[in-house]
Amino acid sequence: MMDLIVAVLRTGTPMIYVAMAGVLAQRAGVWNLGLEGLMITGACASAVIAEQTGSVALGLLGAVGFCVLLSALLWLVIEKLKANPIIAGLGLTGLGLGGTDFGIQAVYGSEGAVTAPAGIPTLGPAFGPFGVLDALVLAMPVMVFGVWFACRRTRFGLRLTASGEHPFAARSVGADPARMRLIALLLGGVLAGLGGAELSLGGLDIFSVGMTAGRGFMAFSAVIFGAGHPVGATFAALFFALVEFLGIKAQLVFGEHAPRDFVLMLPYIATVLGIWISARLRGGALLSAIEMRDG
């Protein structure tokens, strides 16, 4: 049981950070399909910088910096160049996946992996099975609470939500929806950078090309599954992590009898099911939310 909690927290935390980035963007009216790209950029930058400088702190800072820059780029493309946000987000994902692949090959040759000298500090053996939990996992509930509080209990959050749901209403009270989207995307960049760093420096301390393996998209699905609510998205991400853990367990228990490809597919199947269920529950609310932008 302890293993389960620890494993789900460790697998879920990177996704939760990235999902919170998605929640902020979604509230401001951007369906951010660039989350996958941000996540891999964060994972790559943190590992490479940690390896080059020997400092995990600089690695985290670098991951955040890169993701904030990329988010600012996404904002420019959407708001100033008037690109379709979905396409622009997918472009960002392509840029992240391709850019990190290319960068690693250029710097480290064809190995496709970087080993960091250390990971994010953990609790340590004194805490038994919980000892492997690192600072970002422990900070995660505080972070989720912070996002929830900002969205649901502050006037800033109301204006952020209004900017996404009814941009004209936001403009009518003097808020600038474009500016709110910039704030949401930049804050999201910080969170996605941390989420990516947790993925590479939160255990194995290795970055390998393509290691996000769709987790950014799963974070995006968690936003939809959780109806844009920070706590809902968190539980959705934990659910996806649980399915992944159960798949691995099944492999350990049944060995050869559990078809490996099917087990690896489980989290993605859960994601598709999650989206389907939330679409059934909310009867097309997703589509109307997308069409709502600037309507």
Place this chain on the structure above:
Amino acid sequence: MSAALACDGLTIRFGAFTALSAVSLSFAPRQIHAVCGQNGAGKTTFARACAGLLAPSAGTIQIGGNPLRGGHVKDARAAGVELVHQSFALPPSFTIAEAMEFGLTGKRGAVFTRRGLQARWRGHLEALGVDAKPSTRIRDLPVETQQAVEIARALAGDARVLILDEPTAVLAPAAAEALFERLKRLRDSGVTVLIILHKIREVLAVADTVSVLRGGKLVAGPDDAASLTAARIATAIIGHSPAPAGDSAETAEDIGALVGTDLPHGHRHTLTGPRSVAALTGVTTRPGADGQSLQNITLTVGAGEILGIAGVEGNGQRPLVEALAGLVPLTEGSVTLDGATVTDLPLAERRKRGLRIIPFERNTEGLSLSSPLWENFAARSLLAKSALSLIDPAALRRAAHKAFQSWDVRFTSVDNPARSLSGGNAQKVILSREMDAEAKLIILAQPTRGLDLGATAFVWQAMRETRDRGLGLILISSDLDELFDISDRLIVLQGGRIAGQFAPPYDLGRVGSAMVGEH
């Protein structure tokens, strides 16, 4: 005493189009000022410019003697100007308390608890007569309450100039009167009210001064309302725009209905045949995404009859169209069309039997804006054929060209996209497609909304001619003047039920109380 709000040479252009042209006006404080004009006269543009939502291309706006930086909502609000939009600007997922809060400025109270937020606004809402819990979501409120919330939001700060853009368009007559009383109390407490209206009757009921816009220019005012007559305002509003064609008795009433001077009472019309072209029997539907449904609706439409459907918006008008069109499953009841039961037939089959629809939203449901005009026209005949049948684009183009000419559509080429047309011409394209020779029942949902006087009169004339050819028409409108003027019979929908049936001469009081559910 300096004016509460004044503008000088105010000009607003959108690209090559001039929406407002050199408007100079000055509104005295503590009065109710009406600004009227027909659709497209620039009223909404004027209101939005005064609220800082639009930056003037030329000219200035002054609030209480201080110049307003154009296009800065924050500045306008800081100066005490608040705008209540025609279609309200409140996020539907917000609770009333959140909707009150999100527009507030200032540092105090930027962070809150849910209960604290509701407590903060309860008193304010009660004082303004908003009859709903602060925890109710905007999307669950009837339109009158949404409007009351929006007005309460506008008054949450220190509003000195309140601008209302066509506030009566969504209200039942009694609610409009209550609104006018509320505005008079606000005026007496020191607020300057600017109210955009297009019905002269309402202007005379509430305004201290009247200004008239026509084609983006100020043609009269602000004049003292006491010195004006309905006829003089009507002349200023209409100007030399195309008068309704047709025989003169109807024309006189049409003009009255168009500018809202006297409410028409309607005329009895003899049916051309005793037969019914469509009937609903005990029709009930499940609530849709917008919460609307039909409850046990039974009605018939006769051949050669215009059946008017009145009601406050959101009381079952949309499900009624969907039920007739076969777009929602019925939980109970049956639908007949031209004598045959069509309850289980899809829309395509119903169209083959003569059902035609002029939908609510002409730009999204009625036309494909990015498609050429001829394709929009050809949709009717193409959809009636099988998917594998061959088409002859040249013939379709010719047919569209011919139909558009006979319907007086102003277009340059049938290959132009539908978005190139003005509202009136776009509606004529839909009419030309839907009012064809094989039509038996035509549903017209808000067919004149947003059209100018000339185009509105054209649509009415087309409806009368179609009726006289022996078709059945269902006219759904939120404009009682329109309904009273051309309906041969009137049904009021309220909460998805039939709340009353009326025959001419119509009585505003009785129709109005049916609309709000008083019997």
